[in-house]
Amino acid sequence: MDSDLGRRLREIRSWRQLTLRATAELSGLSYGYLGELERGEKPINNRRVLENLANTLRVAPTELTGAPYAPSQAADNDAHAALRHVEVALSSLDLGLDPGIQAAPWPQLAEKVEHLNTVLRVEADYARQGELVPELLTHLHAAYCQQPEHRRAVLVGLIHTYHSAAVLTKNLGLRGFPVVAARQAEQCAQELDTPDWLGFSAWLRGHATGSHGRQHQYTTSVRAIDQLTKLDDANVSQAAGMLHLNAALAAATEGDAETSAQHLDEAAVLAERLPAERENFGFLHFGPDNVGVWRVSLATELDEGPKVAELARGVRPEALPAKARQGMFWADLGRALVADRKTRDQGVAALMRAEKVAPQRIRNNVFVRETVADLLRQARRDAGGRELRGLAWRMGVAPSG
DSSP states (O other): OOOHHHHHHHHHHHHTTOOHHHHHHHHTOOHHHHHHHHTTSSOOOSHHHHHHHHHHHTSOHHHHHOOSOOOOSHHHHHHHHHHHHHHHHHHHOOTTSOOSSOOOOHHHHHHHHHHIIIIITTTTOHHHHHHHHHHHHHHHHHHHHHOGGGHHHHHHHHHHHHHHHHHHHHHTTOTTHHHHHHHHHHHHHHHHTOHHHHHHHHHHHHHHHGGGOHHHHHHHHHHHHHHOOOTTSHHHHHHHHHHHHHHHHHHHHTTOHHHHHHHHHHHHHHHHHSOSSOOOGGGOOOSHHHHHHHHHHHHHHTTOTHHHHHHHTTOOGGGSSOHHHHHHHHHHHHHHHTTSGGGHHHHHHHHHHHHHHOHHHHHTOHHHHHHHHHHHHHOOSSHHHHHHHHHHHHHTSSOOO
């Protein structure tokens, strides 16, 4: 089966007038492996390889992946259709400028923000988030100007809605707009001027921009941690924990397992110290269970093979309300398991479970798509092959027949 990613890689390399050998050397890859990538014989299975190639070829990672992907399912199609309205809202709204509509009463807006956080984001429902976010952002900006008595609450509502917009556009591959959403959230946090929301906005900006510069993501995350005050406050502690996870991911993507482990352990300490009764600050779901999910993800990123399955045994992804995080736990575990022929069937089962938990999130993940396409190339016409062909068809990465 031909690889769209491999074809794009070959075309962009030729456009840059770089030889296969030069591109491999500049990207820290072997000549043979890069040739296999271009021919579609091997998948790109971690951020480090993808981002090193993108940096060498001087393009954004999405130029190689082809994201946003053409939707093949109704919900995916609705999510992509809503992106245009999200783009318009992110491009046209500014804090302090009245958008020219009559804002809905604050109780109605607060209810919609709550619905966004506790239902749509929990379900990883990008289609319905895409419908709600533009309207909600417009009304919140109007309320900021027209309802000064609710201004601080409106600012928090804006941060939540921009968080949704950043994650939505990032996970659907809409280039540039995750950064716009994160910067707008940062502006709101600066006006609130509290350690918890400043820490949150620093985390969100790193989360949105990480693939464009891991060293910058690492440096800004560590700086934000150092600048946080009132770490005895549970909300600030949760923001600090998420910043440590950002730093751990940045280090892992750079291949620095030791530094990644240090930040992961710092996050674990903060999670264990949290009081049992606490606010779920920023709806980040930070705590011991989330740190456990991150351990699995980071071990997968670092190609730690069998260790991933060992780490996964003590993790409770179902304890996290956020289905996107649950889905990525099963996806990362599945990607690690399919690398070994002896655990391939278990890996396929984990990938299928991931898609069932969070279909819109999983179908748009480049590494899951690459893994499924690679498995399909290897599959025989057995039960596993039929399941893989169905999953590939729903992702739009291969025909079902």
